[in-house]
Every structure is written in structure tokens, then in C-alpha cells.
Amino acid sequence: MFAVGLTGGIGSGKTTVADLFATHGVAIVDTDVIAHRITAPGGAAMPLIAQAFGPQFVAPDGSLDRARMRALVFSDDAARARLEAITHPLIRAETEREREASAGPYVVIVVPLLVESGTWKSRVERVLVVDCSVETQIARVMRRNAFSREQVLAIIARQATRDERLAAADDVIVNDNAPLEQLTQQVQRLHQRYLALAGAGRA
Numbered sequence: 233m234f235a236v237g238l239t240g241g242i243g244s245g246k247t248t249v250a251d252l253f254a255t256h257g258v259a260i261v262d263t264d265v266i267a268h269r270i271t272a273p274g275g276a277a278m279p280l281i282a283q284a285f286g287p288q289f290v291a292p293d294g295s296l297d298r299a300r301m302r303a304l305v306f307s308d309d310a311a312r313a314r315l316e317a318i319t320h321p322l323i324r325a326e327t328e329r330e331r332e333a334s335a336g337p338y339v340v341i342v343v344p345l346l347v348e349s350g351t352w353k354s355r356v357e358r359v360l361v362v363d364c365s366v367e368t369q370i371a372r373v374m375r376r377n378a379f380s381r382e383q384v385l386a387i388i389a390r391q392a393t394r395d396e397r398l399a400a401a402d403d404v405i406v407n408d409n410a411p412l413e414q415l416t417q418q419v420q421r422l423h424q425r426y427l428a429l430a431g432a433g434r435a
């Protein structure tokens with residue numbers, strides 16, 4: 233199925249935009265949601281994480297201790313690479329499975345690390361970037377997650393820059409606190425374009 237890869241930095245508004253595509257009956261596959269599922273109690277990544285990082289990274293209910301892992305991987309590049317080596321193959325396989333099972337005119341795949349991890353770009357027909365300023369990202373994530381400015385900056389520093397993301401984009405949604413109507417219109421316009429592209433691919 234025709235797939236749009238939806239990406240953007242932390243707090244840029246990917247989920248907000250994906251929800252608007254869903255109102256048009258478009259299938260959504262969200263790799264952040266899959267990442268949470270595989271690290272929930274009984275999740276496929278948990279035995280591998282316990283083995284590689286130790287039992288102190290497993291919460292009493294058997295899920296990932298997210299705060300402990302976040303503190304480690306956003307200050308230690310080697311640890312982040314080890315975590316990604318466990319989670320990314322599982323996330324990719326589950327994403328492909330959900331993509332195949334999707335119904336609708338096309339699928340939007342939400343991939344925070346689409347530009348960073350390389351392999352995703354060749355798996356989607358179109359790259360859609362949700363863009364906003366770094367200050368907007370910081371303000372949103374500090375408010376939503378009760379993180380300090382330093383915590384948000386540590387995550388942003390491990391992600392692609394705005395320019396790197398924009399260079400990879402086929403389409404861009406500007407979301408610097410855009411009013412909902414403006415976002416809705418941007419999504420409506422892109423939806424028409426993707427319907428045409430998906431239809432042309434099938435013809």
C-alpha cells in the first residue's frame with residue numbers, strides 16, 4: 233500500500249497531525265506506539281533488554297523502566313545504539329505487519345527517526361515533515377512531560393536537525409502553534425494530493 237512516512241522532532245506535532253489524517257479514514261501505523269507495546273509487560277523486547285542492560289531496567293510490573301532508560305540513553309550514545317539494536321528490528325517487523333494489514337486509501341507511518349535511521353526512507357513513497365522551531369519543541373515537551381529544558385535539549389541533540397529533516401522532505405506541515413483550523417486545512421490539502429498519488433500508483 234502507498235505509504236507516507238510522517239516525521240518530525242520530539243514535540244513537533246506528529247501525533248496531532250496523524251490524528252487529523254485518521255479523520256479522513258487513512259490508516260495510521262505509529263512506531264512510537266509499537267515501541268511502547270514491545271516494552272510493555274510481556275513485550276517482545278523485554279527479555280532482550282533485561283539481558284543486555286540488567287534487571288534494574290525492568291519495572292516491578294515487567295515493563296521497561298522508561299525514566300531510567302531515558303536518563304541512560306540520552307547521555308550515552310553507545311547505550312542508545314545497544315537499545316536501538318534491540319528495539320528497531322522488532323519495530324520494523326511489526327510496522328511492516330501492520331502496514332500489510334491496513335485498510336484505507338493509503339497508510340501514514342509515523343516514524344520519529346525516519347531521517348536518522350536511513351532504512352525508513354526507502355520503505356515509504358513520500359516523506360512528510362512536521363516542522364516547528366526548537367523553542368516551540370522545548371516549550372511543548374517541558375509542559376507535556378514535566379521535563380527540564382536540559383532534558384529536552386539532550387533528546388533534541390540526539391535527533392536530526394531541522395535543516396536535515398527539511399532536506400529529506402517531500403512535503404512539510406508548519407506547526408508553530410498553528411491554530412487547529414490551519415493544521416486541518418494543511419492536512420486536507422495533502423490528503424487530496426496523497427489520494428491522487430496512491431490512485432495513480434494503482435492504475
Ligand SMILES: CC(C)(COP(=O)(O)OP(=O)(O)OC[C@H]1O[C@@H](n2cnc3c(N)ncnc32)[C@H](O)[C@@H]1O)[C@@H](O)C(=O)NCCC(=O)NCCS
Nearest residue numbers: 241242263264267298301302305315319323344345390391
Ligand atoms: C528511550 C525511551 C525508553 C524513552 O521513553 P519515553 O517514554 O521517555 O519516550 P517515548 O518512547 O514516548 O518517545 C518520545 C520521543 O523521544 C524521541 N526518541 C525516542 N527514542 C529515541 C532515540 N533512540 N533517538 C532519538 N530520539 C528518540 C522521539 O522523538 C520520540 O517520539 C524510549 O523512547 C525508547 O525505548 N526508545 C528506543 C526505541 C526508539 O527508537 N523509539 C523511537 C520510535 S522508532
Ligand SMILES: Nc1ncnc2c1ncn2[C@@H]1O[C@H](COP(=O)(O)OP(=O)(O)OP(=O)(O)O)[C@@H](O)[C@H]1O
Nearest residue numbers: 241242243244245246247248372376407409410411
Ligand atoms: N498547533 C499546536 N498548538 C498547540 N499545541 C500543540 C500544537 N501541536 C501540538 N501541540 C501540543 O504539543 C504537544 C506535542 O504534540 P504531539 O504529541 O502531537 O507531538 P509529537 O511530535 O507526536 O511528540 P513526540 O515526539 O514526543 O511523540 C502535545 O501536548 C500537543 O497537544
